[in-house]
Amino acid sequence: MDTGTIVAGSDASAMPNLVEDDEHDLKERVLLKYFLQEWPLVRSLLDRIVSNDGVSQPSDIQKIRSIMDKYQEQGQLLEPYLESIISPLMFIIRSKTIQPGVTTYEVLEIIKPLCIIVYSLITVCGYKSVIKYFSHQVSDLELAVSLLEKCHSEISVTLLRQESTGEMEMKCVVLLWLYILVLIPFDISSVDSSIANISTNESEPSPLVLKILAISKDYLSSAGPMRKISGLLLSRLLTRPDMSMAFSRLFFDTITCKFQKCPALFSIELIFFIM
Numbered sequence: 246m247d248t249g250t251i252v253a254g255s256d257a258s259a260m261p262n263l264v265e266d267d268e269h270d271l272k273e274r275v276l277l278k279y280f281l282q283e284w285p286l287v288r289s290l291l292d293r294i295v296s297n298d299g300v301s302q303p304s305d306i307q308k309i310r311s312i313m314d315k316y317q318e319q320g321q322l323l324e325p326y327l328e329s330i331i332s333p334l335m336f337i338i339r340s341k342t343i344q345p346g347v348t349t350y351e352v353l354e355i356i357k358p359l360c361i362i363v364y365s366l367i368t369v370c371g372y373k374s375v376i377k378y379f380s381h382q383v384s385d386l387e388l389a390v391s392l393l394e395k396c397h398s399e400i401s402v403t404l405l406r407q408e409s410t411g412e413m414e415m416k417c418v419v420l421l422w423l424y425i426l427v428l429i430p431f432d433i434s435s436v437d438s439s440i441a442n443i444s445t446n447e448s449e450p451s452p453l454v455l456k457i458l459a460i461s462k463d464y465l466s467s468a469g470p471m472r473k474i475s476g477l478l479l480s481r482l483l484t485r486p487d488m489s490m491a492f493s494r495l496f497f498d499t500i501t502c503k504f505q506k507c508p509a510l511f512s513i514e515l516i517f518f519i520m
Contacts, residue, residue, distance in 0.1 A: 280322055283312050291330060299337040299355045306358045313365045320370035327366065331378040334359045338418075339380055342392045349395045356392075357411030364414035372421055372474075379422050386426045386436055390456050393419045397460045413471065416464070420474045423457060427482045434487075450488070457482060 290309055294301045316322055338359055341352050367375045396416045427433070434440060434451035450458070457478070464475035482488060 280312075280316065284326065287312055287326075287330070291333065294359070295333050295337065299341060299359060301355075301358045303358070306361055309362050310365045313362075313369050316369050320374070323366065323370055324374055327370065327375060328378050330366065331363060331375060334363055335379055335422075338392075339385065339388065342388055342395075349398070353395060353399065353415065357415050360415040360418040361411045363418050367417070367421070376421050376425050379425050381425060383426075383429050383436055385422075386429060386433070387438060387453060389419060389422045389426055390453055393423065393460055394456060397463070413469065417470050417474050420461070420464070420471070420478050424474070424478045424481055427457075427478070427485065432487045433485070454482070454488070 287309055290305045294305065313323070338356050341347070341355050344352070363375065393416075396412075396419055399412060429436065433454055437451040437453040439452045449455075461475040461479050461482075464471040465479075466472070467475075
């Protein structure tokens, strides 16, 4: 076969890939151009929310969300702007959680819309890109657990209702915040202030850990993203070196629950587990 024919054939086979790459690059440039045009609007809406101490208008939240949703397949275009969006919102979420003289209802009503924005970025850019800009202070661990308890105490309504009010988004954001915070490099019990006020068994997990376990276990039975994110949190928490007792507790609680619900099925599962 003629060498020129072989070269021509290989060039022809490479052409579709080149065309696809060119189309992808063109699409990315167009989307980037549009986002650069929309960024001043997003920035102004965020500035208005921050200047109002987190109080937002539903129309502003919806506008920001609709802009972000356009970039579902091109999340990398938003990454240079993530810190500018997330850091001020998470600062407000943190400050509202510790603000004295404010009811749980008032706190959550301010936080929910902010979490809608943060969660929209999670769906577009991925949670790993977003949580880098969450607060990483050790003192935030108790704070985040307290906020999770407030979220969990909310009366759950239908899934559609949760999405429209930000309840689901808020829970997901707080779970991911804890996903970062449980990485603290020392024993979690050392930052649990409740231990100083109660007598605890050293072989038992700290009250802070028990709260995370209890709420996360509840979310494992939920449909949608809360189940996945609570699973991520539990896997990271229970693989810590100081969590052997917490892991054992969760394991045996799960076994007991399964046995009580269906002894026959539990026996079959246990046989396969032992085998």
